[in-house]
Amino acid sequence: xxxxxxxxxxxxxxxxxxxxxxxxxxxxxxxxxLTGTKDACRQGVCGSCTVLxxxxxxxxxxxxxxxxxxxxxxxxxxxxxxxxxxxxxxEFMDAGAVQxxxxxxxxxxxxxxLLRENAAPTDEEVREALIGNLCRCTGYGRVVxxxxxxxxxxxxxxxxxxxxxx
Amino acid sequence: xxxxxxxxxxxxxxxxxIELRQEFGxxxxxxxxxxxTMILLRERLVSPRxxxxxxxxxxxxxxxxxxxxxxxxxxxxxxVAGSTLVAKTAPMLRGACKxxxxxxxxxxxxxxxxxCHGDAASDTAPALLALGAEAVIxxxxxxxxxxxxxxxxxMLTTALRGNELLTALYVPQPAAGTETRFIKYTATSAEAFxxxxxxxxxxxxDTRTCVDAxxxxxxxxxxxxxxAAAENVLRGQKLSREVIAEAAAAAMTCTDPSxxxxxxxxxxxxxxxxxxxxxxxDMASR
Numbered sequence: 188x189x190x191x192x193x194x195x196x197x198x199x200x201x202x203x204x205x206x207x208x209x210x211x212x213x214x215x216x217x218x219x220x221l222t223g224t225k226d227a228c229r230q231g232v233c234g235s236c237t238v239l240x241x242x243x244x245x246x247x248x249x250x251x252x253x254x255x256x257x258x259x260x261x262x263x264x265x266x267x268x269x270x271x272x273x274x275x276x277x278e279f280m281d282a283g284a285v286q287x288x289x290x291x292x293x294x295x296x297x298x299x300x301l302l303r304e305n306a307a308p309t310d311e312e313v314r315e316a317l318i319g320n321l322c323r324c325t326g327y328g329r330v331v332x333x334x335x336x337x338x339x340x341x342x343x344x345x346x347x348x349x350x351x352x353x
Numbered sequence: 354x355x356x357x358x359x360x361x362x363x364x365x366x367x368x369x370x371i372e373l374r375q376e377f378g379x380x381x382x383x384x385x386x387x388x389x390t391m392i393l394l395r396e397r398l399v400s401p402r403x404x405x406x407x408x409x410x411x412x413x414x415x416x417x418x419x420x421x422x423x424x425x426x427x428x429x430x431x432x433v434a435g436s437t438l439v440a441k442t443a444p445m446l447r448g449a450c451k452x453x454x455x456x457x458x459x460x461x462x463x464x465x466x467x468x469c470h471g472d473a474a475s476d477t478a479p480a481l482l483a484l485g486a487e488a489v490i491x492x493x494x495x496x497x498x499x500x501x502x503x504x505x506x507x508m509l510t511t512a513l514r515g516n517e518l519l520t521a522l523y524v525p526q527p528a529a530g531t532e533t534r535f536i537k538y539t540a541t542s543a544e545a546f547x548x549x550x551x552x553x554x555x556x557x558x559d560t561r562t563c564v565d566a567x568x569x570x571x572x573x574x575x576x577x578x579x580x581a582a583a584e585n586v587l588r589g590q591k592l593s594r595e596v597i598a599e600a601a602a603a604a605m606t607c608t609d610p611s612x613x614x615x616x617x618x619x620x621x622x623x624x625x626x627x628x629x630x631x632x633x634x635d636m637a638s639r
Contacts, residue, residue: 188360207361207404210391230392237457244457249391251384253361254408297457318544319455 192256196221197265205252212236212247214255215262223263223292227321234320237293238262244300263292266299275299275337282333286324294320298334307338356394359401363409367491367520373405375493375516381405383518385427385466388458413465413520418442422524423489426465430477431456433464443524445533445552449480452537455544465519468504471511471576474546474615476537478505478577481522482569483533483552488512489521498523505576531556532639534632537571538624540616547572548616551604551628555587555636563587568600568629573608573621580604583629592637601630 189204196219203218215221215238225235229248236248239261266273272280275298285291294317301308301316308316313334314327322330359382364370374381382401384390393399407413413427422442424433433439434450453459453467453476467475468488478501487498493516501522504512513519533554540548550571556564566587568580583604590596610621 188358190361206358208356208358208394210356213355229395231388231454231458231461234455234457243460245461246388246457249388249461251361251387251391251404251406253363254387254406300456316456318542319457 190253190256192252194255194258194260196260197262207251207253209252210248211238211240211245211250211252211255211260214252215247215260221262221264225289225292227289232319232321233290233293234297234317235290235293237296237320239296239300242300242303244297261296261299263295266295274340275302275334278333278337278340279330282329282336284326284329284333286322286326290320290322290324294322294330298337301334302338305338308335310335356391357397357400359394360403361406362403363406365409365411367410367412367518370405370407370410370518371491371493371516373403374518377403377405378515383407383469385469386429386461386463387466388462389466389470389472407518421526424464424522424524426469426519426521427463428465430454430459430462430464430467434459442526443480443484445535445554446477446480446484446524448535449477449537449550449552452476452543458544464522468501468522469511469513469519471505471509473508473574473576474550474572475577476547476550476571479550479552479569479571480535481524482577482579483535483554483567484524485554485567486525487523488519489523490517491520492517496520502579505578508575510576528556530558532636534635536628536632538628540620541614546615549573549621549624549628551625551632553629553632553636555592560591562589562591564589568604570604570607570625572615573610573625575609575611578607580607580629582607587633592633597630597633597637600633601626604629 192205193202226248227233227235231246231249238247313331380402384406413425415425417423430450430453439447486501488504490497535552537547537550539545552569554567566584571577583600586600586603605626608622610618612618
């Protein structure tokens with residue numbers, strides 16, 4: 188059985204028929220061909236499939252697509268502004284926070300959610316927010332540095348909504 | 354691996370959800386936040402014909418204060434942790450919800466879903482048990498309330514009947530002189546399942562004598578449970594070193610742990626005693 192879904196992904200509206208047993212992760216990659224979102228554990232533990240649903244970070248591997256009817260989804264592809272990487276992504280590159288890169292999309296989405304609630308997080312707060320995002324290259328130090336830098340560069344100015352959601 | 358096939362229904366009211374439960378019986382599986390359910394589906398440990406999703410029932414998403422706290426079954430752990438009502442009435446529950454998994458898991462997982470899953474390693478169950486919470490259950494004949502310590506009946510098994518729905522958790526208003534402590538002790542990393550979780554609630558009179566006590570334990574038996582033997586030691590006593598040591602030893606006798614990634618059975622039993630003692634020591638030193 189399929190259901191007709193209407194949802195917005197990275198600012199783009201989609202209407203599509205989706206099998207009821209399809210996960211949001213499958214919808215993103217297989218229906219929409221947005222392959223930035225990764226999966227590894229499929230149990231909600233590793234964080235690599237993290238996306239934002241109406242601005243809230245969730246695990247797309249544990250979300251049914253049919254539950255996302257009418258919602259705004261943001262994936263890592265939606266972070267770019269004016270066709271360029273955003274501040275957070277630039278800080279990841281500058282800090283050398285990307286090694287194999289598999290966990291990076293999930294890290295970026297979780298950090299995006301954090302920076303919206305807390306414009307200038309401390310080391311400790313970043314570590315707490317990213318506790319469920321595993322990096323098997325163990326490059327955590329640079330990831331934390333990048334997120335702190337992205338916050339500090341903006342001072343305490345509240346986070347702007349992503350272009351993709353406006 | 355993809356999920357098995359099923360039909361998906363998203364009722365708008367509790368009544369509709371119960372009707373679907375009655376219509377499909379054991380062929381229906383109720384989905385709250387979906388975390389445990391999705392894993393069970395993917396692993397083919399369950400194969401329902403119909404998923405009854407509670408995500409479209411607004412009545413289950415509210416936190417209300419009426420002579421205590423009524424927390425809707427579909428309120429997420431993040432929402433419980435962020436609620437000023439919960440912070441005021443049941444700060445221990447707030448603390449417990451902040452220790453559930455990681456932030457994205459807390460954004461998805463619900464208090465009611467976690468309780469209905471009945472996992473012994475639930476972080477919130479020990480806190481709710483110690484707070485004297487009740488399960489608010491709706492069925493075809495109306496509502497009933499069940500003390501939470503009668504709700505967990507076996508491994509991943511609850512007292513919920515096939516045509517019933519957990520609609521809320523009720524947490525009583527704290528009386529004057531009550532104190533709480535909570536620890537989720539993990540042997541590996543902070544977001545992992547606990548080695549042991551201990552939640553202590555005690556009521557003290559003017560002379561600092563313990564007039565009542567409830568101790569909730571997690572991860573140390575097939576279900577979350579109350580350490581009744583330890584509670585009995587504390588009632589009517591001052592929190593002396595001797596009484597605390599006796600209560601900690603009694604709590605260990607309430608455990609029936611299994612060995613696993615978060616600790617051997619012996620270690621879990623030992624740590625139960627250690628943490629009951631430490632939490633009570635901390636209360637006694639105030």
